[in-house]
Structure formats: C-alpha cells, structure tokens
Amino acid sequence: MIVGVDLTARAIAAATAVAAEHGVRCDDPVVLADGYSTVVHLRPSPVVARVPTLYAVLRPGTAWRAREVEVVRHLQSVGAAVVPLSGDLPPGPHVRDGLTVTFWEYVAARPDAEVTERDLAPALAELHAALATFPGELPVLAGPTHDIPLCLDVLARDPGPLDAVQVRTLHDAHERLRPLIAHPPEPWQPLHGDVFAGNVIPTRDGLLWADLEDTCRGPRAWDVANLRPDPADRRALDLYPDAPSDEELDAMAELRTLQVATWVAAAPRPPDVSPADQASFLAMLLAAL
Numbered sequence: 001m002i003v004g005v006d007l008t009a010r011a012i013a014a015a016t017a018v019a020a021e022h023g024v025r026c027d028d029p030v031v032l033a034d035g036y037s038t039v040v041h042l043r044p045s046p047v048v049a050r051v052p053t054l055y056a057v058l059r060p061g062t063a064w065r066a067r068e069v070e071v072v073r074h075l076q077s078v079g080a081a082v083v084p085l086s087g088d089l090p091p092g093p094h095v096r097d098g099l100t101v102t103f104w105e106y107v108a109a110r111p112d113a114e115v116t117e118r119d120l121a122p123a124l125a126e127l128h129a130a131l132a133t134f135p136g137e138l139p140v141l142a143g144p145t146h147d148i149p150l151c152l153d154v155l156a157r158d159p160g161p162l163d164a165v166q167v168r169t170l171h172d173a174h175e176r177l178r179p180l181i182a183h184p185p186e187p188w189q190p191l192h193g194d195v196f197a198g199n200v201i202p203t204r205d206g207l208l209w210a211d212l213e214d215t216c217r218g219p220r221a222w223d224v225a226n227l228r229p230d231p232a233d234r235r236a237l238d239l240y241p242d243a244p245s246d247e248e249l250d251a252m253a254e255l256r257t258l259q260v261a262t263w264v265a266a267a268p269r270p271p272d273v274s275p276a277d278q279a280s281f282l283a284m285l286l287a288a289l
Contacts, residue, residue: 007053011038014096015049019103022089035270046106047086051099054268058150059213062100064142065093068213069102071134071190075209080130081123083107083201083210104210113202117227117236123207124195124223125240131190131215141184142216143193144259148174148181151262161278162265166286170265173258173289180251188217195226221248225256254289261285 008031016026019042026042033039036055041048052059069091075082085091086103094101139145152174159167192199193214200207221244227236228249237243261282269278 008034008038010097011051011053011099012040014099015040015051015101015103016042018092018094018096018101019045019047019049019089024089035272036267041106045088047088048104048106050102050104053099054270056100058147058154058263058267062093062095064213065100065102067138067142068215069093070136071131071138071212071215074134074136075127075130078130078133080127081206081208082127082212083208107201107203107208110202110204115197115200115202115207117197117229118239119202119207120195120197120200121227121236121239123200123209124192124227127192127209128189128220128223131192134190138190138215138217140188140216141181141218141222141255143214144255145181147259148262151266154266155262160265161269161275161282166265166282169286169289170258170262173254177255177258180255184222185219185248185251188219191216191218191220191223193223195223219248219252220244221252222256225249225252228253257285257288261289 012029012031015038016029019026024042024045024047026045026047028043030041030043031038032041032048036053038051038053039048040051052065069085072082072085073091076084084105084107086105089103091104092100092102094103152170155162155167155170162170192209192212193216194211199211200209224237224240224244227240228234231246231250231253234243234246264278264282264285269275
C-alpha cells in the first residue's frame with residue numbers, strides 16, 4: 001500500500017480546518033514533506049502542521065505526538081535548539097478526520113546546507129544536556145521496543161516485499177537482540193530517539209532539532225550510534241564529549257538497523273519511494289544483521 005493524493009489532501013484539510021478554528025489564516029498551503037507524515041506550511045501564517053499519515057498505521061493515536069510536544073515545550077523553556085511549537089494556536093495534538101495534527105513555528109531552512117555527522121555531534125551533545133533536565137516520565141527505547149515486535153507480527157501475516165529467508169533473518173536478529181531490548185545498558189537519560197540529518201533543520205543561526213516523536217529514555221549510545229556512517233569511522237565522535245565505546249555503539253547500531261528494517265518492510269511504502277529502491281534499501285539493512 002502507498003499513500004495517495006486523497007490521504008495527503010485529507011491531511012491538509014485536517015490541518016487547515018483546525019487552524020481556522022483558532023483564527024490562523026491559510027490561503028496557500030504548501031506541502032514541505034509527504035513521506036510517512038504530511039508536513040504543510042500554512043501560508044501566509046508562520047505555522048507548520050505535521051500530520052502523521054502512513055506513520056499512523058503502525059503508531060496510531062496521539063500518545064507519541066503528545067510526548068513530543070511535552071518534551072519540546074520543556075526544551076524551549078531551557079533554550080535548547082529545537083524547532084519551536086507554534087505560538088499562534090495550541091500546538092496539540094489535535095484530532096480531525098481520524099488524523100492527528102500538531103502545529104509548529106515555521107523556520108526557514110538553508111536550501112544549500114549539507115549536514116554531516118560532524119555537524120550533528122556537538123549539536124547532539126548540547127541537546128542531550130538540555131534533555132537531561134526534562135523532569136517527566138519517558139518510556140525506555142520507545143521506538144525499537146514498540147516497533148520491532150509489532151512490525152514482525154505484521155510481516156508474519158503479510159511479508160510484503162520480503163521473502164521467507166529475509167523474514168527469518170529479521171526474526172533471528174530479534175531473538176539475538178531480545179536481552180538488549182529488555183535490559184538496555186545503564187545509565188539512561190532522555191534521548192531524541194531518532195538522530196539523523198533529516199531530523200534537523202539547518203538555519204542561518206545553526207541547526208534546530210525536529211521530529212522528537214521517538215523521544216525516550218535509554219543509553220546515550222542509542223542516539224550517538226547514528227554519528228558513525230561506518231563502524232570504523234569515529235571522526236564525528238571526537239566532537240561529542242565522553243562518547244560511548246565502540247562496543248556500546250555497535251550493539252545499538254545493530255538494534256537500530258533491525259528497527260529500521262522491520263519498519264520499512266511492514267509500513268506502507270511512501271509515494272516517493274519506488275519498489276526497487278525499497279528492495280535495495282532492505283537488502284542493505286538485512287546484510288548488516
């Protein structure tokens with residue numbers, strides 16, 4: 001299954017309807033992204049709506065978004081570099097037409113900016129310091145703990161793009177990683193949960209973190225593992241103080257690979273991803289397990 005124009009149109013309609021009820025004008029909605037979620041700038045207002053679409057198939061309800069809003073509100077209060085919640089209307093989460101909507105301040109991205117792991121490392125260290133002050137409760141490694149068993153159940157009913165050998169590879173990796181999922185190494189602290197260049201916005205004033213719906217507690221290595229484009233490449237880690245060991249990072253990198261592989265196989269395919277590209281990406285992930 002892939003998302004269609006109708007789902008994107010529903011997302012835009014839901015966002016603009018909620019915004020209108022709060023006096024936010026939108027004459028010219030512009031879709032900024034349309035993968036697992038639809039992200040739309042409600043022009044001319046300085047407001048961006050994020051509406052989970054395909055994402056909500058595996059993560060329905062409002063809990064993930066409510067947790068994100070709570071954490072970002074705290075991060076704003078301590079001056080962290082995050083995309084701000086909208087101040088023009090309640091940020092949500094709102095529910096309209098079966099879709100969840102949150103509202104954010106529009107920030108202009110530098111279109112020519114290329115974000116590398118060396119850019120992310122010091123920004124992540126600052127974010128971790130700010131997250132450590134969050135006083136609320138967070139689940140432990142929310143993404144992999146939720147997604148992996150759910151996606152494996154989905155694939156047991158319908159393997160989608162995978163063959164039987166590939167499904168077996170995922171199950172074997174899950175069995176091998178069960179102890180790590182059940183008892184991640186301590187100490188734990190609040191985390192972003194989904195660190196990569198696509199979840200920051202480069203602005204003229206620096207990087208702003210976005211997409212904190214996977215925010216959780218866990219070992220720093222869960223976030224930091226994504227600063228290594230290759231297990232042997234620790235150059236970015238020189239810019240992250242007291243970086244975790246290779247052993248810690250290797251374990252979390254494998255768990256991350258399993259989470260991504262099960263998600264990509266089980267979730268509906270986004271419209272901008274071809275079947276061939278999906279198969280190629282899955283083959284790369286499976287080869288690493």
